[in-house]
Amino acid sequence: MSHGKIREDKTCLNCGHQVEERFCPHCGQENTERRQPFYFLFTHFIEDFTHYDGQFWGTVKNLLFKPGKLTNTYLEGKRQTFVPPVKLYIFVSFITFFLFALFPPFNINYGDKGKDEHNGASANPPKKQVVQNIIKGIEAEKTNSKDSAKITKLNKAQVYIQDSLKADSFEEGLISTMDTNNKIADDSGVLGYKTQEEYDRGTANKKNIFSFINDPFAHKFFKLKEEGVKKGDILRNLVQTSFHNLPKALFIYLPVFAFFLWIFHKKKKWWYFDHGIFTLHYFSFLLVSILILGILLKLTNVLADYAFFNPIIVFAMIIILVYALIYFFIAHRRVYKSHGMVSIIIGGIIFFLNLIAFTFLVTGLAVVSFLMLH
Template identity: 25%
Template sequence: MPATEQCKNCEQTFDSSFEYCPHCGMEATDNLTVGVLFSNTIENYFSIDARFFRSFVTLMIKPGVLARRFVDGKRLKYLHPAQFYLFISVVFFFIFSFSVRKADNEVSEVIKKGLEREVNLDSLAVNVDSLEMADARAALRKNQDVIGMSDDELMVLDSVMSSDSQVPNISLGFKRKLLDSLIAVGAPLEQKLKAMGMKEDTNAFGRRFYAQMLKFYEKQGGGIIQVLYDTIPIAMFLLLPLFALFLKIFYWKPATFAHHLVFSFYFFTFIFTSFCVMLLVNKVWEIPIWIEVLICFSFIVYLIIALRNFYRSSWLGAFFKASIISFFYMLVIVPVAAIGIIMVAFMLY
């Protein structure tokens, strides 16, 4: 009678000569090591295998062909478009995070210096004003007989000129000295918001905005770039279906919206991949601005070829539609999205 083993996964018995369980496919021998653990994790999550490299090469040198093959049903040889996009975007934002940390420190330092400079300007204005007032009072006393002022009148004028109410108040639009004092003594939030100019009947959104302004002032802008960076991936994922919607408008009959999404996933994956290469090259050699501009324009050329290959349209039609899509997307959708990202980042700061 042949020897049998019991599967640790499904607990079914099978011939010991089998390397894998015929019932569930589990490996017969338990060879779990650290290397196997991490290699399986990476492979299962990112599918780093022949499909990735086959998809990568096709995406980079054959615009639109990868999306066309996936839509036509040739899917086992290539990575799923959403999975491919997720992998490349994770790599991009990981590389980009190193530049973000540096930019965040630089921007925070600039904001801090700007706030300190305004304080110094306030002090300087007061000092200069005090010197000018002192010179004026000395001139009045020296020419008291000429201008015909009595001692009592001169004393009254001197008192008025020495009053704090005559000192110009240069501020950020709120009672800054009062706010600094409230922050120093740990005053309640309501008092600090009131010092910033918030009225009692301010709605919920307005209160949130004032609270974020207060947090920005207290932290002196520290970490604002990091919050902005954390918001970008979500915004990019939302921009992708908008791009697919543009494709649906120009290619209403040739494909369904799901097909347009497949094209959009692969096209955005190409853009992220190009940015990854640019960031890595910049670590070794700073790419001139004119080359970066040419690379950005090359995205339009890539889009023209991709549209022709995917939708099987004419060169003229692909050029016309790619130009219009790029124009409206870059001049309307992207600026609006950028403003939205900044607002969301500020409200989440």
């Protein structure tokens, strides 16, 4: 672990006490020179966040491959062995969303691509057109050929290409949905009402518990419709806004997750603080898993021309998803020392309740993101 140059003067710059070695015994400040080389800023940043002397990498290794160990170690009072849970979560969250902002794992700009192809701005024709031209060539070749073996091969090739074209139907549907040339249709509406006036008249005497959501949603929808906002712009902005708000939503959800743990465990033995530590470690693991999945998803795009790698990457992603699912149950049993089926039942109930609560959170996030569109 690199440090700045030590001062010859043994008087602490922070509190004025005598410093016998490297750190002040009174305030803990390192007795280094006030001015350091410029690169010291970057090395100090890395050291401060990752404890590059091995603490960080030991933390990550145990977080990924030893479910529950970080929580047990911390609750035993061994606070210097690994990176503290709050610091770990903040760092992992920062790295995950920062990298996703720089390198999005998926492309949401299909509308622009479709527009360029429609206007002839792209030098390459749409994939569907290319495939259809190939099929026409195969049919012409079959008509002119009298070799039955060759015709059989051509038939197999045609079936394969047609299946490939069908596989792209989802992407084409997404492109159509996100096409920036498509405005909100005139007959589009909310709850059967096509204009703001119709909605206000029709719902004036029909207020219910969902009105506090329906009313602002409808007002925003009709406002965007009047302004001629395009569907693709709405969807792209909605995804981007939701993505920017997701770290805040996850941070808000942490105490909710800990609350469900608190409900199902003995209050005298387990404090809410203990559940909070477990939650921070579990969510840190989830964020690391999401980061790894995002990287693998990005690799499928980069290595799209190498058919050999894609099945391997997809298999790795499936393994990670399955592991992320069972990770909670393993960590829960090791931390709370539950036995056998009891641990699985309690863990399953907690997992199911959190799934429902998180679904409501994501739905609320989508609604808020839509209302924030401009």
